[in-house]
Amino acid sequence: MIYDVAIAGAGPVGLFLACELRLAGLSVLVLEQAHDLRSPLKRLPFGMRGLTVPTIESLYRRGLLDDIAALQSSNAGSGANNAAAAHWMNQPRRPGGHFAGIQFYHDKIDTSTWPYHRPGPAGSNMAVDLESLESVLAARAASTGVDIRRGTGVEGVDSSDDVVIIRTAGETFHARWLVGCDGGRSTVRKAGGFEFAGTEPEFTGYSIDVELAEPDKLQPGRHYTPTGMYTYARPGTIGMVDFDGGAFHRTQPITLDHVQTVLRRVSGTDVTVATLRLAATWTDRAYQATSYRRGRVLLAGDAAHVHSPLGGQGLNLGLGDAMNLGWKLAATLRGDAPDGLLDTYASERMPIGAQVLDWSRAQVALMRPSRSTRALEAIIRDLIDTPDGATYFARRVWGVGLRHDLGDGHPLVGCSAPDLELVDGTKLSERLRSGKAVLLDFNADAPLQRLANRWDDRVIYVASDAVDTMGLSALLVRPDGLVAWATEATPDPDEAASAASRWFGKAAPERAPSDG
Template sequence: MHKHHPDIHDVVIAGGGPVGLFLACELRLLNLSVLVLERSEDPHSPLKRLPFGMRGLSAATLEALYRRGLLDEVVAAQRANDAAGDMATSAHGKEQSRRPAGHFAGIQFYHEDIDSSKWPYRLPSPADTSMAVALETLETVLARRASAMGADIRRGFSVDAFHASDEEVAVHAGGETFRGRWLVGCDGGRSAVRKAGGFDFVGTDPECTGYSVDVEMADPEALPPGRHYTPTGMYTHARPGTIAMVAFDGGAFHRVQPITREHVQAVLRRVSGTQVTLTKLRLATTWTDRACQATAYRQGRVLLAGDAAHIHSPLGGQGLNLGLGDALNLGWKLASTIRGDAPADLLDSYPLERHPVGARVLDWSRAQVALMRPTPSTRALEAIIRDLIATRDGATYFAERVWGVSLRYDLGGSHPLVGRSVPDFERLDGTKVGSLLREGKGLMLDFDAGASLQALASRWRGRVIHVAGDVRDSLGLRAVLVRPDGFVAWASEAVPDDREIAQALSRWFGEPGDAGESA
């Protein structure tokens, strides 16, 4: 049985960005003591606001926020952001002609070209397929929720080092030492936890330096708006002065010198082929397409999540969604392990499930950079991708990847729903399954209301909630076991077999018996 100790936190999280904050919320759902150490004293930054702070939330992320009761708050906060006025409503679908649904290396695909009938396990839900949000808005909502749930968030503490034993981890930050049973590095691409822990971080070197700048120009008309591929790179101009550009220089100018107006002007002239003159540089940041991943996400009592575990170019906006997916997958598994009611190998399933997802996103990022290279052969390949993405099957494929609809963990099991996000089944009283996951516990969905199934689920009381009753569309299923993260662990269209269900329950929720006092 798990008990708190006043001098030691259950989990210390290095990094108070969206990934660390969401993980803190997940751990607090199961009443663990959580300390978040964030290097930055001020959570606000112009780079987190629009336009540079705009992020696309995938279907998987929106489902996670909805299931934890956060989606409405995020939507409301984004609507209140005057600079983003109508972006938030995209979460609930705003119909208009040729509505952009996403892009691959800047090549748009559109909602009306997507065949959603290819996704038979998606039911109508408040969580739509995509939404644009300012990073600052999302981070503010998550910080507010984590604090309200009792997480201890301390700013101005940069993790310098740690010492791990078989029982705990001593974390050194800001001249102080904090003790935790576990340490999770959510401290970004230059993660101090990853470096101090000696995690192998392997991948591919950069081909380009990307720039996102806000400028004033002597003659804004000299630079045509929109996205343009050139013999020396690519640039996008949104008037009056928001510019993104990519220079294929091997990443030579990323974080090696101050970003000056003169330097940005020189790069813009070279990439655009124009003699544009910049009169003021208001804001600027750089990035590269370096793509690396930790070979292991865990060493003893130290784990990695988010950019600490994997980095890639921001093209396509996959990084935030990937990190939040890590937090959702890790949270309940680490909490169950600490409480002592988890199967022995439950925590091992975190890297087994999430490492392949990260590797796939890194390759997706690399493919986009490859399609932007300033060569005749790349432009020829781009024309072919453009033709493919304009087809119904092509748009559907790219939507699956960009929106995260195709996400499926290899959990075994014979039913094709196993490993996928649970459909948002609607009960006859109007209750939806998504709203039943707010406590962070598993669900046994019993559409036949079988007495034996209820008795079986009751043996895992405190960890699994038995939900009986018919639904408006059961998709032909009799019963479904849902993990706390909303992914299907077991499903059956036949009369359920008690032994088979018991095995599935034991695999994900440990031995039968009431959960410990932390539940």
């Protein structure tokens, strides 16, 4: 059998991409090295990830958000576990996020500066544990017919002009396209000959679950010290950063004695670790593939870019890759993609990835254990507590200001479409569930309807007024939720047709009017 698309990696990015491709009716194979998706590191507290506004909107548009929220709620366990996972929430002011551990607060954020942003189904952000997220995505993928092979990792790749041959330990698979979603040490990236360039790590980060002999020797919260940084949540959840150039990451076993030595050095106390229950390391290595496609092999998620987990941007970046790539790869396979459509995956997503890597590097710069860094931190701390500062950081951290370069035009072009409420009580996001584009026409303009009919296999035409049109008269929304065209004036069918042909290829000839 030759699959339309094979995906290496059954993490959130690979599974979400598989679901996107199945919306278009493609045959999809997912190969995953691990036998079981479950892991203590994917559960609270270490498995918690913050979802940005664009990610929440993407999951909502595909009808996945309620299932994720319900499952994570049932998996969260006791309130104590939740408190340990999000100890920073126990504060008199409501925090909106942080930059290098420096928090900004909701009471300082001026949302009026975001004229086209509307509150979404989960507010400005949402926390989710990786196990819940992966479970929901795996269930959706399996229910739609995705072939998921666990315990089957990719070991080699060969490709030709029309097929990719994927070798595993026990079997060989064939696919028209292969997407590497197999993490920062991606086998697909290495086998495909992709260049991976960036900056080496400055520290080894530790996520540990311990029992301390004298817990009161450490104060809860986040602390910068002359040798690093640590965060402590009782009874024994600790994250710490040791500026050793990343020397310890994956170089030797993580023992109790080593964890105690590092914790004492970073905290400046003689704390004693009685029991080491769980430990993992990470670094601030920041690398990005110099291209996201070589022939019939593509990269997404951590296979395409790695950076520190500071600020939780990695998962959101990867899911954004999947949402952007899915419909474009499907159109390419169907044969109705306009010239160069698949190339826009890299041209749109690589700049976003580069921004996130620099955002991560900037946070590392504020964490270095030096007097000059502490002086700079004090200035940033003052700025972030101003309305302008808090609004800027919220815009970046929440993803509200995320814009893809789709060319000139209305300010909404390239941005995530606002979830407009239509007069019939439905919302724009609900019209995107099928994975097709949407042409939303507030004036039921006949030329626009005729235009949409020519792309009716790829574009859904919706003629409806809205509770608040935000001054718009019409907008064209791509399958991934980005605005491709918008206007506040009387719609120009030629402009709309140009935008539609750019993204959805050649239209069918306009139908002759019916005699009846």
